Amino acid sequence: MNHRRPAVRGLAAALAALVALTAAGCSSKAKTEGSDAAGKGGVKAGEGVTDSTISIGALTDMTGVYATLGKSITQAQQLYVKQANAAGGICGRKLELTVRDHGYDPQKALAAYTELEPKVVGYAQFIGSPFVAAAKQRIDAQDKVLVLPQAWSASLLGSPYIRVLGSTYDVETINAVDFLVAEKGLKKGDKVGHVYFEGDYGENALTGSKYAAGKAGLTVVEQKIKPTDSDMSAQVAALKQAGVKAVVISAGPKQAASLVGVAAATGLKVPVIGNNSAFSPQLLGTPAGPALEQMYWVASPSLPIGADTPVAKKLVADYQAAYPKDSLDNGIVAGWTAVTVFGEALKKACEAKDLTREGVDKALLSLTAHDAGFGMKHDFADPKAPSSKESAILQPDKSLPGGMRTVREPFVSEAAKGFTPKAG
Structure with missing residues (x-):
C-alpha cells in the first residue's frame, strides 16, 4: 500500500530531476580512468583504487538534522581507517x-555524491533515506557503486549495490509496536499515535506501524511532520485529544525530545518509542532528559555502544582515546558497523584478486554471517532483504556510556517474521 502524500511525491520528483541533472554533468573521462587491468599483486582495480590507495566516500550530515549522529558515524569510520592503515x-x-x-x-x-562518485570505490556512509532513494536509479543503472547507507527505508531494498545494514524502518517499527503490546500494556482496541517525517523514512515506518496495528487490533493516529519542525506541541495536543495509549516517533532526536518533554509536561504520560535515529545521548542534558529516561524507548538494529561485548569495550576505549572531548552515542556503532562491513568486502575482493566495483559488490554477497560485535549477525546474500530483522529495545540512561541501556535483547517479533518489506 502506498502511503505517500502528493507533497512527498513532489519531493521525490524534485530529487529525481536533480539526480538527472547531476548525472548529465558527469565526466565520461572518469569512467575510462579505471582500467580494470591487473595491478599490484595481480589484483584488478577500477574507480577509487590504485596500487597504493583505496578511496572510500562518506556523505554525512554534520550541520543539519542529524549533526550529532553524523559526527559520531564519521569519526568512528575515520578511526577504523586509521587503525586499518x-x-x-x-x-x-x-x-x-x-x-x-x-x-x-x-x-x-x-552534488556531493556526484563529485565523489568517479573518485571512490564505494560509500561506507550516506545519511538520508530520501537522498539515497533519489540516487538509486543512477546508482543501479549507471554508476554500479556499493553504498552502505545510514538509512533503513525499505525503498532501498532490491538494489544490487545499496545494502541496508539491519532491519528496515517498517520491520523495526513492527518490533517496536510488539514491545509496546508485550511489555507496556498496549492492548486490542487501543489507539497508538505515530509522529513521522514526511518522505521515505517516516512513510516506511508508518507502513510498519499500520501492519503491526492490524495484527494487534490497534488503531494508528497519524501526525506527519517536516524535518524542519522542532516544536511538537501541536502534535502532542492532537494525540492527547485522540486518547492514544502510546506513541511511536519516526523523526530526529530533537523532535523526539520535544515530543516526550511536551507530553510529560501536559499530562500525556504514555510510553513513547522511537526508531533508531530518533535519539542522541546529548538530549539527556536538556530539560527533556528526566522525561526521556522515564517515558522513552528506542528500537535499534544493534546493541548500544555501552554493550558488554569485547568489540564494544575496545571501541569505547579506542574512540575515547582518539576523541577525548566527544561523547559516546549509537552513531559510533552505526558508523563502525558499516565501515567494518565495507572492509570485510574489500578483503574478500582482494582474495579474489578483483578490487573493481563489481568485485567488491560480489564479495559482499559472500558475507552471510558477519558479526560486527554488537549482538547481531548480518546476511548480505539477498539484496531484496535487509541484512537482519532483529531489533534491540534500548532505554535512555545517563549513568551508562552512550546514555543507553538494553531492556530487551535482539529479537524478531512474530508479526515481523511474517512481514516482507516491499523493495523499491
Whole structure:
C-alpha cells in the first residue's frame, strides 16, 4: 500500500530531476580512468583504487538534522581507517575516507555524491533515506557503486549495490509496536499515535506501524511532520485529544525530545518509542532528559555502544582515546558497523584478486554471517532483504556510556517474521 502524500511525491520528483541533472554533468573521462587491468599483486582495480590507495566516500550530515549522529558515524569510520592503515592497510593499500557534509540538504547531498562518485570505490556512509532513494536509479543503472547507507527505508531494498545494514524502518517499527503490546500494556482496541517525517523514512515506518496495528487490533493516529519542525506541541495536543495509549516517533532526536518533554509536561504520560535515529545521548542534558529516561524507548538494529561485548569495550576505549572531548552515542556503532562491513568486502575482493566495483559488490554477497560485535549477525546474500530483522529495545540512561541501556535483547517479533518489506 502506498502511503505517500502528493507533497512527498513532489519531493521525490524534485530529487529525481536533480539526480538527472547531476548525472548529465558527469565526466565520461572518469569512467575510462579505471582500467580494470591487473595491478599490484595481480589484483584488478577500477574507480577509487590504485596500487597504493583505496578511496572510500562518506556523505554525512554534520550541520543539519542529524549533526550529532553524523559526527559520531564519521569519526568512528575515520578511526577504523586509521587503525586499518596502522596494521598495513587492506590488500597492500592504504585506505582513504573522503568526507562531504551535506547538512541534510538534498541538493548538497546529490552534488556531493556526484563529485565523489568517479573518485571512490564505494560509500561506507550516506545519511538520508530520501537522498539515497533519489540516487538509486543512477546508482543501479549507471554508476554500479556499493553504498552502505545510514538509512533503513525499505525503498532501498532490491538494489544490487545499496545494502541496508539491519532491519528496515517498517520491520523495526513492527518490533517496536510488539514491545509496546508485550511489555507496556498496549492492548486490542487501543489507539497508538505515530509522529513521522514526511518522505521515505517516516512513510516506511508508518507502513510498519499500520501492519503491526492490524495484527494487534490497534488503531494508528497519524501526525506527519517536516524535518524542519522542532516544536511538537501541536502534535502532542492532537494525540492527547485522540486518547492514544502510546506513541511511536519516526523523526530526529530533537523532535523526539520535544515530543516526550511536551507530553510529560501536559499530562500525556504514555510510553513513547522511537526508531533508531530518533535519539542522541546529548538530549539527556536538556530539560527533556528526566522525561526521556522515564517515558522513552528506542528500537535499534544493534546493541548500544555501552554493550558488554569485547568489540564494544575496545571501541569505547579506542574512540575515547582518539576523541577525548566527544561523547559516546549509537552513531559510533552505526558508523563502525558499516565501515567494518565495507572492509570485510574489500578483503574478500582482494582474495579474489578483483578490487573493481563489481568485485567488491560480489564479495559482499559472500558475507552471510558477519558479526560486527554488537549482538547481531548480518546476511548480505539477498539484496531484496535487509541484512537482519532483529531489533534491540534500548532505554535512555545517563549513568551508562552512550546514555543507553538494553531492556530487551535482539529479537524478531512474530508479526515481523511474517512481514516482507516491499523493495523499491
